[in-house]
Amino acid sequence: MSILEMSFYGSMMILAVLLFRVPLLNRLPKRTFTALWSIAAIRLILPFPVYSPFSLYGLLSLPDTPSESNGSAFTYTGLYEVTASNDLGINTASETVCADTYTPCFSSSVWLYIWLFGAAAMALTFLLLYFRSKREFKASLPVDNERINALAGGLRLRRKLRIRHSDRISSPLAYGVLRPVILLPSSYLTNSEEKEIEFVLIHEFVHICRFDAVKKLFCITALCLHWFNPLVWLMFFLFNRDMELACDEGVLRHMGEEFKTQYAAALIKAEARKSGLDPLFSAFAFKKGAAAEERIKAIMKTKTHTLVSAALSAILICGSATVFASSPAENTDNTAAAPITSAAQIAVEDNGEGQIGKLTVIEKNVNYDENLERYKPFGLEEDENGILYYKGKRVRFFSDCTEIEEGMEISGFNYIDEAGEVDIHTVYEETPNGDGSSNPFGKLVGIEEYKPDEVNFPAMLSPEVVSEGGATVAFIGEGEFEIIEGTEGAYAEGDGSQGGMTLEEKFAQYKDYGITYDENNDALYYNGKIVGYFIDLTSTGVFTKTFEVPEGEEGIAVKTLYDDSGKLCGIEEITGTEISFDLVETFSYNDIEITNV
Amino acid sequence: MEEKLFNSELKVMDVLWREGEATAKHIAQVLSDEVGWNVNTTYTLIKRCIKKGAIERSEPNFTCRPLIKKEEIQRLETDELVNKVYDGSVDKLFTALLGRKKLSEDQIKRLWAIVEENEEK
Numbered sequence: 001m002s003i004l005e006m007s008f009y010g011s012m013m014i015l016a017v018l019l020f021r022v023p024l025l026n027r028l029p030k031r032t033f034t035a036l037w038s039i040a041a042i043r044l045i046l047p048f049p050v051y052s053p054f055s056l057y058g059l060l061s062l063p064d065t066p067s068e069s070n071g072s073a074f075t076y077t078g079l080y081e082v083t084a085s086n087d088l089g090i091n092t093a094s095e096t097v098c099a100d101t102y103t104p105c106f107s108s109s110v111w112l113y114i115w116l117f118g119a120a121a122m123a124l125t126f127l128l129l130y131f132r133s134k135r136e137f138k139a140s141l142p143v144d145n146e147r148i149n150a151l152a153g154g155l156r157l158r159r160k161l162r163i164r165h166s167d168r169i170s171s172p173l174a175y176g177v178l179r180p181v182i183l184l185p186s187s188y189l190t191n192s193e194e195k196e197i198e199f200v201l202i203h204e205f206v207h208i209c210r211f212d213a214v215k216k217l218f219c220i221t222a223l224c225l226h227w228f229n230p231l232v233w234l235m236f237f238l239f240n241r242d243m244e245l246a247c248d249e250g251v252l253r254h255m256g257e258e259f260k261t262q263y264a265a266a267l268i269k270a271e272a273r274k275s276g277l278d279p280l281f282s283a284f285a286f287k288k289g290a291a292a293e294e295r296i297k298a299i300m301k302t303k304t305h306t307l308v309s310a311a312l313s314a315i316l317i318c319g320s321a322t323v324f325a326s327s328p329a330e331n332t333d334n335t336a337a338a339p340i341t342s343a344a345q346i347a348v349e350d351n352g353e354g355q356i357g358k359l360t361v362i363e364k365n366v367n368y369d370e371n372l373e374r375y376k377p378f379g380l381e382e383d384e385n386g387i388l389y390y391k392g393k394r395v396r397f398f399s400d401c402t403e404i405e406e407g408m409e410i411s412g413f414n415y416i417d418e419a420g421e422v423d424i425h426t427v428y429e430e431t432p433n434g435d436g437s438s439n440p441f442g443k444l445v446g447i448e449e450y451k452p453d454e455v456n457f458p459a460m461l462s463p464e465v466v467s468e469g470g471a472t473v474a475f476i477g478e479g480e481f482e483i484i485e486g487t488e489g490a491y492a493e494g495d496g497s498q499g500g501m502t503l504e505e506k507f508a509q510y511k512d513y514g515i516t517y518d519e520n521n522d523a524l525y526y527n528g529k530i531v532g533y534f535i536d537l538t539s540t541g542v543f544t545k546t547f548e549v550p551e552g553e554e555g556i557a558v559k560t561l562y563d564d565s566g567k568l569c570g571i572e573e574i575t576g577t578e579i580s581f582d583l584v585e586t587f588s589y590n591d592i593e594i595t596n597v
Numbered sequence: 598m599e600e601k602l603f604n605s606e607l608k609v610m611d612v613l614w615r616e617g618e619a620t621a622k623h624i625a626q627v628l629s630d631e632v633g634w635n636v637n638t639t640y641t642l643i644k645r646c647i648k649k650g651a652i653e654r655s656e657p658n659f660t661c662r663p664l665i666k667k668e669e670i671q672r673l674e675t676d677e678l679v680n681k682v683y684d685g686s687v688d689k690l691f692t693a694l695l696g697r698k699k700l701s702e703d704q705i706k707r708l709w710a711i712v713e714e715n716e717e718k
Contacts, residue, residue, distance in 0.1 A: 138638040139605035167604040186604055 002377065003115065003225065010044035010222070011231045013324045020316060021238070026298065029305045030246035031210075032313035037239040038215055039321050044222035044232065049327035051392070115228070122224040137175055137183060140166035145189055151198055152182070155205045163201070165189055171270060174204035177213050199251065199259075199266045206250035212243050245298050252302050264299045327392055375426070378447035388415060390447065396420030397450075423450040506543070510536075510560065513571040523547055526558045526571060533557040600649045601677075602670065608632065609642050610651060610670070613663040621659040 017036045025033065143149060143163045152163045159180055167186040174182050182204040188197065207213075219239050226232040252260060372382050379391040380398075388395040398415040427446040507517035507524065514527040524531040524547050532555020536543040549555035561570035602610065608631075612624050619627075625639040634642075643661060646652040653662045675690075683689040 135638075135641065138634065139603075139642055141604060141608065141632055165604075 005049075006044055006047065007226050007229050007232070009049075009324075009327070010040055010226065011229060013040040013043050013320070014231045014235045016320055016324045018234075018238075020320070021242075024316075025245075026301055028309050028313045028316070030242060030249045030298075032316060033242045034210075034215065034239070034246050035313075035317045036320055037235060037242060038218065039317070040235055041215070041218040041222045041239070044226055045218065049392075052322045052326035055323065055326045118227045119224050122227050126220055126224070133175075136166065136168050137164075137181070139168075140164040140181075140183055141186075143184065143189065147194065148184075148189070148197055148201075151194075151201050155201065157205070157208065159208075161205075161208065172200045172204060174207045175213065177211065180208040182208070195262060196266050196269070199255075199263055200270075202251050202254055203247055206247045206254070207243075210243075210246070210250070212247070215243065216240070241294070244295060248295060248299050249302060252299065253304075257302060257304065260300055260302060264296050267296065267299070374444055375447060378444075380424075380447055387417060388420075390422050390424050390449075393422040394420040395422055395424060397423040399425045424448060425450060503545075509568070510571055513568070515558075515571055526556065526573065529573075530555050531558055534559075536560040601673075602646070602649065602651060605642055606646050606649070606651070607670070609639065609646055610663060610665075610667075613652070613661060614667045618660060618662050621654075621661055624661065 013036075017033065017040055020036070021033055141164060143165050148163060152161065155161060157180070159178065162179070162181045163184065164181055165184045165186045165188070169183060169185050172182065172184045172188065174180060182201060184197075184200065188200070216239075219236055223232055223236050248263070251263060255263075372380065380395075381389045383389065388398060390398070394417065395415065396417055397420070400414075424447050426444060427448055429443040429445045431443050503522075504517055504519050507515055515531075516525045517523075518525065524534055524545070530547075530549055530553055532547055532549045534543075534545045534547070534557075536559070547555060557574045558571050559574050560568060561572050563569040608628065609624060612627050613619060616623075621640060621643050624643065625634075625636045628634045628639050629636070643652060647654055651663065651665050653664050654660070655662065679685060679687055679690050683693070
């Protein structure tokens with residue numbers, strides 16, 4: 001998942017929590033909100049989607065974050081040996097370098113560097129603060145005071161808890177995860193009442209019990225990764241505040257509601273003394289006026305929570321996670337046949353008169369697992385049955401292909417799954433090879449969906465059939481082509497071997513659409529008009545025939561029309577200028593023949 | 598010496614005041630037993646004391662010598678206490694001390710002796 005995607009899902013979760021927090025903060029146990037914030041933070045950090053059928057994004061059919069995926073830095077190696085059109089020599093694509101899953105997928109790599117710089121700056125700052133504080137804390141002194149140690153003894157913890165004091169801090173705090181320490185200001189040893197110390201110790205103890213330090217760490221990590229997202233900053237502030245509120249609640253739960261006033265008084269007293277290292281550690285008192293007020297208010301309003309509110313908060317937490325933090329997944333119906341994949345080799349050769357495009361299937365049902373890593377950053381996932389999903393939608397046709405000329409695509413690798421719904425293809429950026437030629441499969445920059453009508457799907461379904469025949473087609477000039485070589489079953493120009501059919505039989509196929517063939521004169525008519533050029537382009541082959549037109553007359557050019565299911569449905573006249581254009585357009589990846597090795 | 602010594606640094610000085618001179622290694626050992634500091638922490642503190650002019654380092658072996666006497670520190674701290682908390686008045690501090698607990702005759706005699714001593718100065 002890209003950073004932008006993670007930020008998006010995380011932001012949605014944050015907004016959801018904000019929505020719930022306003023009315024419910026004082027009605028539900030405060031721990032509810034720390035749990036919700038934790039989920040949001042985790043969502044922001046995890047680089048992969050977690051699927052659930054209840055995901056909000058699926059239910060609302062929200063468009064996924066646009067992945068103008070460009071600019072992540074890796075190239076690919078492969079099955080491909082491509083000779084670039086027009087020029088010079090064979091070249092193989094370069095080494096595989098796998099991209100990090102945290103690729104931001106911004107529109108250019110400038111943003112990538114900006115993000116990296118920001119994240120590094122944040123991380124560095126926090127690390128510096130952390131190590132500086134740690135050094136100070138290490139120089140703290142153990143507490144000999146009997147009173148205090150007795151109180152501390154009452155706090156049961158699986159880990160070993162130590163109490164120490166230091167004259168470098170102004171407010172009590174807790175630090176350490178594996179070996180927690182409660183650090184008191186030295187003045188507390190002489191200058192405070194018993195009850196005050198007890199409050200302090202229990203407060204810090206609650207922080208330690210709940211691993212608040214770990215939660216803060218997650219929060220900070222999320223902030224480093226998403227420093228550009230103001231909602232994440234908001235989460236940072238609110239998460240910390242809610243942790244304190246939950247802690248206060250825990251203290252009163254432990255000691256008893258009747259201590260509300262005393263506890264609030266103790267907090268106010270401690271207000272004056274502050275430590276300067278708050279972002280990282282759970283300090284006792286608070287900084288800003290508003291937060292202080294909220295805390296005192298919350299303490300005074302504390303009441304024991306009923307089973308009902310506990311249940312409600314559990315539902316809220318689970319519900320929010322499934323709805324806001326997960327990604328939609330299709331119901332996987334595995335009754336469809338296993339997807340067909342094939343790996344093919346493309347060569348575009350220059351035969352002196354023009355270029356020849358030849359696509360050869362070298363392996364059927366290829367295991368493309370090792371290649372899948374390259375596609376993953378762009379939204380392609382594979383489940384355990386080998387079914388591919390593009391952004392959660394089941395893939396119907398996936399072609400790893402690239403455009404070498406306008407309208408001309410060559411394909412290296414095709415995946416077909418009848419039960420799928422989305423047709424996608426790769427987008428490559430041509431890269432120079434350093435010797436003057438360029439590699440059209442140079443740099444994988446994205447995976448995109450085909451436009452709705454671009455893929456003639458039924459025709460894709462049976463490569464086996466296709467492989468029974470085929471032709472090698474030569475491209476001469478712009479968009480014009482002719483067949484120069486046919487294999488068995490293929491249609492070739494003018495030599496009469498139309499898959500075993502005579503020309504008469506062949507043209508009889510088009511009779512219903514206005515085609516008549518005059519065998520005696522070798523002439524073709526379309527609705528009475530004389531035809532000079534006929535082309536029948538399908539996924540399984542292409543058949544063209546040029547007819548000699550009597551002098552003084554002009555022959556028209558006609559082409560066949562097929563409907564969505566691949567059935568012949570008509571004949572249409574095309575004008576001269578249209579010929580090249582039409583052929584370029586229709587002669588896309590799915591119309592190139594595949595010859596079997 | 599201008600900067601104030603913190604509790605942790607005073608603890609280091611304490612070892613030196615007790616033992617006169619000692620190697621840094623030895624100080625670290627002692628403090629590890631007494632307060633549970635690791636070697637790095639102690640060394641950092643020793644270096645800070647050196648920077649503040651409280652300790653002098655000599656080779657070999659990173660030998661440390663206190664540059665300031667315990668009494669001096671006590672005086673400095675008392676002065677600060679008097680100025681900060683007792684409005685600069687020693688009398689007030691005195692009164693506070695006297696008010697705190699009952700003094701024995703011996704203690705009172707000794708106190709008067711000190712007062713006289715100081716008055717003469």
